[in-house]
Amino acid sequence: xxxxxxxxxxxxxxxxxxxxxxxxxxxxxxxxxxxxxxxxxxxxxxxxxxxxxxxxxxxxxxxxxxxxxxxxxxxxxxxxxxxxxxxxxxxxxxxxxxxxxxxxxxxxxxxxxxxxxxxxxxxxxxxxxxxxxxxxxxxxxxxxxxxxxxxxxxxxxxxxxxxxxxxxxxxxxxxxxxxxxxxxxxxxxxxxxxxxxxxxxxxxxxxxxxxxxxxxxxxxxxxxxxxxxxxxxxxxxxxxxxxxxxxxxxxxxxxxxxxxxxxxxxxxxxxxxxxxxxxxxxxxxxxxxxxxxxxxxxxxxxxxxxxxxx
Amino acid sequence: xxxxxxxxxxxxxxxxxxxxxxxxxxxxxxxxxxxxxxxxxxxxxxxxxxxxxxxxxxxxxxxxxxxxxxxxxxxxxxxxxxxxxxxxxxxxxxxxxxxxxxxxxxxxxxxxxxxxxxxxxxxxxxxxxxxxxxxxxxxxxxxxxxxxxxxxxxxxxxxxxxxxxxxxxxxxxxxxxxxxxxxxxxxxxxxxxxxxxxxxxxxxxxxxxxxxxxxxxxxxxxxxxxxxxxxxxxxxxxxxxxxxxxxxxxxxxxxxxxxxxxxxxxxxxxxxxxxxxxxxxxxxxxxxxxxxxxxxxxxxxxxxxxxxxxxxxxx
Numbered sequence: 001x002x003x004x005x006x007x008x009x010x011x012x013x014x015x016x017x018x019x020x021x022x023x024x025x026x027x028x029x030x031x032x033x034x035x036x037x038x039x040x041x042x043x044x045x046x047x048x049x050x051x052x053x054x055x056x057x058x059x060x061x062x063x064x065x066x067x068x069x070x071x072x073x074x075x076x077x078x079x080x081x082x083x084x085x086x087x088x089x090x091x092x093x094x095x096x097x098x099x100x101x102x103x104x105x106x107x108x109x110x111x112x113x114x115x116x117x118x119x120x121x122x123x124x125x126x127x128x129x130x131x132x133x134x135x136x137x138x139x140x141x142x143x144x145x146x147x148x149x150x151x152x153x154x155x156x157x158x159x160x161x162x163x164x165x166x167x168x169x170x171x172x173x174x175x176x177x178x179x180x181x182x183x184x185x186x187x188x189x190x191x192x193x194x195x196x197x198x199x200x201x202x203x204x205x206x207x208x209x210x211x212x213x214x215x216x217x218x219x220x221x222x223x224x225x226x227x228x229x230x231x232x233x234x235x236x237x238x239x240x241x242x243x244x245x246x247x248x249x250x251x252x253x254x255x256x257x258x259x260x261x262x263x264x265x266x267x268x269x270x271x272x273x274x275x276x277x278x279x280x281x282x283x284x285x286x287x288x289x290x291x292x293x294x295x296x297x298x299x300x301x302x303x304x305x306x307x308x309x310x
Numbered sequence: 311x312x313x314x315x316x317x318x319x320x321x322x323x324x325x326x327x328x329x330x331x332x333x334x335x336x337x338x339x340x341x342x343x344x345x346x347x348x349x350x351x352x353x354x355x356x357x358x359x360x361x362x363x364x365x366x367x368x369x370x371x372x373x374x375x376x377x378x379x380x381x382x383x384x385x386x387x388x389x390x391x392x393x394x395x396x397x398x399x400x401x402x403x404x405x406x407x408x409x410x411x412x413x414x415x416x417x418x419x420x421x422x423x424x425x426x427x428x429x430x431x432x433x434x435x436x437x438x439x440x441x442x443x444x445x446x447x448x449x450x451x452x453x454x455x456x457x458x459x460x461x462x463x464x465x466x467x468x469x470x471x472x473x474x475x476x477x478x479x480x481x482x483x484x485x486x487x488x489x490x491x492x493x494x495x496x497x498x499x500x501x502x503x504x505x506x507x508x509x510x511x512x513x514x515x516x517x518x519x520x521x522x523x524x525x526x527x528x529x530x531x532x533x534x535x536x537x538x539x540x541x542x543x544x545x546x547x548x549x550x551x552x553x554x555x556x557x558x559x560x561x562x563x564x565x566x567x568x569x570x571x572x573x574x575x576x577x578x579x580x581x582x583x584x585x586x587x588x589x590x591x592x593x594x595x596x597x598x599x600x601x602x603x604x605x606x607x608x609x610x611x612x613x614x615x616x617x618x619x620x621x622x623x624x625x
Contacts, residue, residue, distance in 0.1 A: 138328045141602035145564045149586040150337075150594055237455055241568055244457050245583055260461060268465040275465065279458040287453035294449065 037295020043288035106235035114181030122189025144176020222300035229293030389596030410577035414562035420501035429512025451506030515547035556612030
């Protein structure tokens with residue numbers, strides 16, 4: 001295989017027509033045509049870097065009670081300290097971890113689940129489609145935030161879930177997203193199913209499974225990426241909202257939403273750095289993902305250009 | 311058209327029934343017992359009180375029987391007694407729903423008042439620095455969580471001017487002026503992300519209309535640019551906005567939860583935060599059914615309006 005590939009202008013490797021060269025060309029074009037998306041990507045990289053290397057970048061233990069209570073931002077504490085004397089910079093830094101984990105986890109769960117439902121409904125059709133479509137119709141009526149709240153508060157009673165854990169929040173937030181995603185994708189599966197290439201594949205003898213996963217799914221990839229990139233910031237916002245209400249992440253743990261709510265709120269009127277820094281971190285993260293998502297939509301799906309579909 | 315609407319309306323009770331069954335089962339599936347929540351952990355130790363409370367809440371009956379009891383009253387609009395406070399759910403639900411609707415409608419008004427002009431200016435000056443600036447603000451508006459803006463709005467004026475926006479709640483009937491003022495700030499904060507969304511939709515819809523043939527014709531026959539924009543471009547873009555506004559109406563509850571808590575507005579949103587914390591599933595169930603009905607009604611209304619505004623659409 002390897003020798004053959006070098007002889008025949010490889011589809012892999014560094015050659016002019018190879019996958020890597022294609023990726024490189026795609027990347028340079030993306031950077032040139034999508035400056036805002038690139039900016040978003042750079043910010044995301046910085047946040048991911050901060051989350052991964054928080055152990056080296058923090059100045060003190062984010063959960064340890066310090067003696068410097070409610071100190072102003074300065075050289076010792078970049079972002080000041082809170083009522084417990086915890087360093088706000090360290091808390092903001094560690095707060096990136098649950099936010100990113102829950103964002104990525106929610107995207108994976110809801111897009112995979114929504115995608116499978118959409119493929120089944122759209123491709124298999126018939127009774128399967130009827131059942132799934134009716135279920136989607138019913139679940140879309142349920143107020144998502146209410147059910148996320150119910151699940152998040154009663155998580156301790158559900159086997160395998162623990163109140164305030166990342167998994168619990170991923171599940172709670174996904175409930176409301178799955179039917180929405182499934183509905184969007186189902187329509188597109190049906191659209192793709194009736195395209196000529198599917199007919200052609202069937203004519204040359206491809207079985208249904210192969211058509212579904214090797215033909216339809218890859219053609220839906222751009223749309224799935226667009227949906228995923230819109231879901232991620234929404235999930236981060238949802239998590240911070242639940243934590244803000246005190247039913248998301250545990251209050252003591254570093255987390256942007258939780259640090260903006262809870263008992264500390266009475267101090268906000270005097271100590272401005274308490275609400276400002278976690279809020280800026282949260283907004284910046286969501287903004288970065290939105291900028292990148294917007295650019296990806298422009299590049300991958302010109303039909304949706306500028307619609308700002310959420 | 312009439313047959314279509316009738317068919318959709320006939321489906322309403324079916325879907326609502328399904329919603330109520332699912333809600334009921336999910337709640338009863340949760341191992342946590344409403345009786346425990348009512349008694350508190352210490353009270354649950356006492357077996358006789360536990361049984362008594364279970365009886366009082368009707369939990370000793372079989373599950374289908376419990377559902378039947380609930381359904382019989384629910385059809386008449388009575389959602390029973392709250393499990394935590396033992397007060398009637400329905401009157402409070404009605405009162406709070408009215409408050410939340412006022413807040414939501416006011417927010418949608420601001421959404422359109424801010425979103426449409428921003429999007430229109432952005433589209434007319436596409437590619438200019440002002441377009442970039444407005445677009446940046448739109449995406450910023452979508453990204454900044456409204457509970458953070460709400461928090462800053464509540465606390466920053468105190469720091470700067472020593473002025474507190476949050477005051478004691480006043481009902482519409484007691485003092486309409488004060489009532490409106492109290493709703494103003496939460497409504498503006500609530501409208502920000504929607505306005506950003508509307509601005510983006512308006513911009514893209516107008517750009518599409520601007521490049522269409524009928525606009526070229528309108529310009530060719532010598533119409534003022536102003537008339538072209540107002541009568542031919544903006545008007546055609548309003549179609550897309552209808553869906554967005556319908557969507558905003560449908561999800562009024564979702565947005566209100568956090569904002570009502572911050573601004574101490576006694577609506578549904580603030581209510582369900584307490585209800586969920588108290589495991590008051592009677593309230594959760596009532597709110598779910600009411601909002602499912604609301605959502606269904608709004609989607610149907612949007613579809614009908616859509617067909618009415620755009621005669622090309624036929625059901």
